[in-house]
Amino acid sequence: MQPSAPPYEERLTAPRSWWLISLLVGVSMALILLPFGTLPLLGGLVGGTAVAAVAASSYGSVRIRVVGGSLIAGDAKIPVSALGEAHILDAEEARAWRTFKADTRAFMLLRSYVPTALRVEITDPSDPTPYVYLSTREPERLVAALDAVRAA
Numbered sequence: 277m278q279p280s281a282p283p284y285e286e287r288l289t290a291p292r293s294w295w296l297i298s299l300l301v302g303v304s305m306a307l308i309l310l311p312f313g314t315l316p317l318l319g320g321l322v323g324g325t326a327v328a329a330v331a332a333s334s335y336g337s338v339r340i341r342v343v344g345g346s347l348i349a350g351d352a353k354i355p356v357s358a359l360g361e362a363h364i365l366d367a368e369e370a371r372a373w374r375t376f377k378a379d380t381r382a383f384m385l386l387r388s389y390v391p392t393a394l395r396v397e398i399t400d401p402s403d404p405t406p407y408v409y410l411s412t413r414e415p416e417r418l419v420a421a422l423d424a425v426r427a428a
Contacts, residue, residue, distance in 0.1 A: 283342070284421035286412060290336025291389045298328035338385065340410055342421040347396075349385045349410050356425045359408070360397030364415040367391035379406050387411040394418050 302325025309320035341348045346355050365373055370393035374386055383405050390411040398405045412418055 284418055285339065285341045285343075286414060286418070288336065288338050288340070288387045288390055288411060288413070290332045294332040294336060295329065298332050299325055301325065301328035336387075338387070340385070340412060340418065342418070342425055345425055347408070347422065349383075349408065352383055352385075352408075354383075354398075354408065356422055358398060358400040358403065359422065360399040362397075362419045362422060363395045364419060365393040365395055370411070373409055378409070381405055382407050382409055384409040385411060396422070 302321045302323075305320035305324025306317045307320075309316040338350045339348070340350075342356070345357070346353050347359065348354075370391065373393065373395055374384065374388075378384070381404055386409070388411075390413055392412060392415050394410045394412050394415040396408045396410070398407055410418070
């Protein structure tokens with residue numbers, strides 16, 4: 277039986293300001309529908325807020341996991357055996373790697389509201405992707421989880 281690696285799971289949730297913006301979208305819809313009466317006004321408030329909240333939630337709820345020997349980041353599933361060295365990026369370095377240092381072939385899970393990131397080299401020669409860029413709030417824990425899976 278294989279010893280289990282420490283599990284890693286992170287959900288990159290939308291910041292609080294996005295929820296406030298969702299409420300303001302609802303208020304805007306209510307004001308647009310104000311000339312049509314009270315019922316359309318309430319419908320616009322509830323409907324506009326709900327649609328904006330669903331949009332914020334769906335974009336802001338991406339997960340990063342290390343499960344079963346694979347790194348799962350959003351829709352991508354990459355075997356840890358295909359990953360090379362991991363580089364922890366502070367806020368300034370992360371900004372550089374998502375702007376002028378970025379490679380267009382790289383897989384990037386970007387969330388601008390997360391200041392830190394992890395850049396992991398891809399070692400598979402048949403894969404044209406040079407590296408994986410992951411916005412993460414806990415890059416040290418992610419590196420530890422990847423190293424634990426490699427060691428197992």
